[in-house]
Amino acid sequence: MIVRRAPGRGAQSCPGIVRLGCVEQNRDDNTYAFQRLRELRGSIDNIDASLVHLLAERFKLTERVGELKADHGLPPADESRETEQVARLRVLAEDSHLDPAFAEKFLAFIVAEVIRRHERIAESRDS
Amino acid sequence: MIVRRAPGRGAQSCPGIVRLGCVEQNRDDNTYAFQRLRELRGSIDNIDASLVHLLAERFKLTERVGELKADHGLPPADESRETEQVARLRVLAEDSHLDPAFAEKFLAFIVAEVIRRHERIAESRDS
Structure with a gap:
């Protein structure tokens, strides 16, 4: 069990009279x-490793989506799908106490990378 | 097992002579x-849900780190820790076939949000 210390305790200067004890x-x-910092950072590092591995899998899937769309002449963008994704992620974020605005920003960040990759694939097919 | 179709097949127009069959x-x-698109999107949605939940946990941890640092007068930024994190994530990214440059960009995106939240906490403590 971790005992929570009083805020500011470690940062306070020692009064002269009890200097040694302080x-x-x-x-x-x-x-x-x-x-405690080491423990928390260990958990953050484990989560980051999971995030990287999940992102790697996600990009594999979006690459397959890109290929499938190109093979079958389907349009690269799908506005209704993107709207659905944003709405779904915002609900999930709220449920897990993550800022929904951040979840939306995060999806936009990932989607921008997906588009960058799709453009690279299209360029390599054209050349 | 998924049978891969010939590229462009679905997108081709039908020659008149075999129009109906085509x-x-x-x-x-x-x-x-x-x-296939529906299947891939289902997997992407599952990964996105996992990402959101992991991010929610990560922010809980970084909030505890922020509080701990404030309570014990530790400096908010730690350059050597950040350098270590980037190096570690780049290796993990390479191992899982994710672009290491993207992994670094992703960490910077998350850290920017962490700083934004820490500033908000500091502001609320000051006010």
């Missing part, structure tokens, strides 16, 4: 803070 | 294409 206390606080 | 063939091709 230095000790600050050292303990800093040890705790760095340990 | 219309039928095009219809089959389009049915196949839309079915």
Whole structure:
């Protein structure tokens, strides 16, 4: 169990009268803070690894979508699909306490990369 | 098993002499294409849901990091940590066949949001 310390404790300067004990206390606080920081960063790193692997799979799928559309003469953009995706992601974001505006921005960021890749595929087919 | 069709088949116009059979063939091709598209989009939607949930967890963790740093007077930015993160993500990206430059851009996109949130927390503490 992680015991939450009082805010600002580690950052406070030691009053002269209890200087030695306070230095000790600050050292303990800093040890705790760095340990907790290491734990949190470990979890962030695990999540980042999962994100990278999921993104790699997502781009494989969108590449297959791009090829399928090119093979069957389907239009590259599909506005109704994109509208649906945004609406769905915003709901999912709300449910998981993620800012829906950020979720939408995130999708736009990914879609921009998908378009960049599709253009690269189209260029290599044309040349 | 998914049978890969010849490129461009569905998009070709029908030669007059075999018009009826060809219309039928095009219809089959389009049915196949839309079915496959639906499958791929279903997988993309599942991945997007996972991405949103992971991002929600990541922001919870970075919020705890922000609070911990503020509580213990640790500096908000840590250049060596960020350099390590970029190097690690680039390796993970290469291993999973994701463009390492994109992985780096993705991390920068997330970190920008983290900074935006930390600033918002700091503002709310100051006010």
